Amino acid sequence: MNKELENIFDKALSELKQGASVEEAVLKCQPEQAELADSLLLAHKLSGMPKKTVPQPAMQRKYVLVPAKAVWYSWLHFSRLATISMSLALFLSAAAGTGYAAYYSMPGQALFAVKKTAENLQLQFATSPEKKISLQVEFSKKRLMDVEKILKNPESSPETAKAAVKELSEQTKNTLETVSLASKKDLDPQKTRTLVKTLETIAVDQEKLAKEAKTGTTKEIAANVEASAKTINNYILIAANELEKSNIQSAKPDLENEKETASSTTTVIDEQPKAEKSTTSSSSIKSLIVSPPLEPEAQPDPNAATSGYIPETPEPQYVPGPSLPTPAK
Amino acid sequence: MESSFVYISEDRSYKESLFLENLLNKAKKGETAAFGELYNFFFKKIYTFIYYRVSHKETAEDLAEEVFLKAYAKLNSIKEAGSLEAWLYKIARNLVIDYYRGKKERVELSEVENTLTYEDTVIDLLNLNHQQQILNKLLKALPQDQQQIMRLKFFEGLENSVIAELTGKTEGAIRVIQFRAITKLRELFEEYDE
Numbered sequence: 458m459n460k461e462l463e464n465i466f467d468k469a470l471s472e473l474k475q476g477a478s479v480e481e482a483v484l485k486c487q488p489e490q491a492e493l494a495d496s497l498l499l500a501h502k503l504s505g506m507p508k509k510t511v512p513q514p515a516m517q518r519k520y521v522l523v524p525a526k527a528v529w530y531s532w533l534h535f536s537r538l539a540t541i542s543m544s545l546a547l548f549l550s551a552a553a554g555t556g557y558a559a560y561y562s563m564p565g566q567a568l569f570a571v572k573k574t575a576e577n578l579q580l581q582f583a584t585s586p587e588k589k590i591s592l593q594v595e596f597s598k599k600r601l602m603d604v605e606k607i608l609k610n611p612e613s614s615p616e617t618a619k620a621a622v623k624e625l626s627e628q629t630k631n632t633l634e635t636v637s638l639a640s641k642k643d644l645d646p647q648k649t650r651t652l653v654k655t656l657e658t659i660a661v662d663q664e665k666l667a668k669e670a671k672t673g674t675t676k677e678i679a680a681n682v683e684a685s686a687k688t689i690n691n692y693i694l695i696a697a698n699e700l701e702k703s704n705i706q707s708a709k710p711d712l713e714n715e716k717e718t719a720s721s722t723t724t725v726i727d728e729q730p731k732a733e734k735s736t737t738s739s740s741s742i743k744s745l746i747v748s749p750p751l752e753p754e755a756q757p758d759p760n761a762a763t764s765g766y767i768p769e770t771p772e773p774q775y776v777p778g779p780s781l782p783t784p785a786k
Numbered sequence: 787m788e789s790s791f792v793y794i795s796e797d798r799s800y801k802e803s804l805f806l807e808n809l810l811n812k813a814k815k816g817e818t819a820a821f822g823e824l825y826n827f828f829f830k831k832i833y834t835f836i837y838y839r840v841s842h843k844e845t846a847e848d849l850a851e852e853v854f855l856k857a858y859a860k861l862n863s864i865k866e867a868g869s870l871e872a873w874l875y876k877i878a879r880n881l882v883i884d885y886y887r888g889k890k891e892r893v894e895l896s897e898v899e900n901t902l903t904y905e906d907t908v909i910d911l912l913n914l915n916h917q918q919q920i921l922n923k924l925l926k927a928l929p930q931d932q933q934q935i936m937r938l939k940f941f942e943g944l945e946n947s948v949i950a951e952l953t954g955k956t957e958g959a960i961r962v963i964q965f966r967a968i969t970k971l972r973e974l975f976e977e978y979d980e
Contacts, residue, residue, distance in 0.1 A: 518822070
């Protein structure tokens with residue numbers, strides 16, 4: 458079928474509908490007049506057939522009773538979709554702005570709570586214990602950096618510094634708890650060794666910071682940071698003990714190295730005289746790591762090598778068991 | 787003469803489109819008066835369309851009012867004035883179907899469609915002359931889709947866009963079907979005359 462012909466015919470029908478005579482409509486059909494004239498005449502006859510009478514309607518205008526619509530956005534000349542998209546974009550940009558500001562916030566500031574919430578969410582969504590530990594370690598490093606920044610900034614207030622140290626202590630505690638919980642579930646010596654090394658690094662950093670702080674006027678802060686580092690070191694000792702007990706034979710060469718690292722770390726925080734420290738620390742670690750697993754009944758001598766080495770560390774490192782104990786506060 | 791005729795015809799359609807576009811934009815912004823103008827422009831067409839299908843004045847009035855209430859509530863979903871008329875007819879058609887469904891506990895959609903499109907609800911059969919009676923009879927010999935489009939186009943005078951919306955076909959398809967139908971009817975009419 459010729460499409461052009463159909464279109465010409467349709468245009469001619471429109472002319473008829475708008476009141477043109479058949480002759481006038483046929484004139485519009487050039488050069489197909491001859492072919493379409495009869496069809497147009499027939500269409501005219503069909504249109505002219507008598508219709509049933511339609512009674513005059515009552516126009517009630519019920520739409521007037523409908524309350525005026527709230528078209529607050531109509532002046533924008535936007536579609537609803539565009540309005541929703543724009544609102545969403547504004548909301549997202551505001552959220553992104555808050556997130557950005559929160560990311561760089563410091564302890565003691567209002568947006569720091571947002572940062573903490575975001576970190577807690579990250580922990581909630583962490584799928585494996587390894588991921589949780591790695592996040593906690595990362596947060597510990599961040600808190601340490603916060604304290605460093607605050608201490609280096611002469612304009613920061615003592616309240617801010619206190620808040621930062623408090624956050625550091627709390628984060629250290631949380632990290633150790635997470636590590637302890639994970640260790641209870643999975644006593645893979647290799648993983649435990651890696652964790653111990655990471656914690657050592659954090660402890661060393663905290664001790665360095667404490668030393669730097671001691672030289673200034675922030676002695677209270679230095680003491681707090683030092684205490685935090687001590688907590689980690691205590692935990693490292695406990696972990697080393699448990700590790701040795703659980704895997705003494707297979708991990709012996711590695712643990713010898715670790716022993717040296719741990720002893721070198723602990724010497725930094727040890728408040729005892731150097732002469733005593735150098736002898737007790739190495740021997741205590743050695744006794745913890747190299748000695749065979751203790752019998753359940755066997756109790757350590759309180760006056761043995763460890764007694765003078767870590768005064769704040771309680772007995773748990775000597776309690777045998779499959780899981781790691783919670784570190785002493 | 788010819789060019790003048792074409793000019794006037796197209797100009798009138800263009801003015802009407804502008805008029806409706808303007809009213810629709812104002813009505814979308816909440817101007818009730820603009821919607822009132824649209825109501826005046828379309829109400830009788832919609833009422834007539836419904837009346838031919840329900841054959842009852844008050845029912846047709848109520849259904850037509852409901853069409854405009856629905857349109858008033860969802861006016862922002864109409865993007866351009868060109869599709870407004872077809873949209874109103876579609877609402878009317880759906881309301882008529884709902885009306886028939888409400889009357890009976892169970893009614894087939896095809897039965898309602900048949901009532902709406904193929905039965906002689908528009909033509910005044912009592913006042914047909916001889917030639918018109920023949921045409922009406924020959925019309926029933928056409929395929930159903932052609933019959934439906936011929937009735938909507940020539941008996942009810944609906945636009946191609948409206949017919950396309952009501953039948954679910956494209957405007958191009960409507961032009962093809964109407965041309966085929968009129969050609970076939972012409973052939974049948976010539977055979978009948980002979």
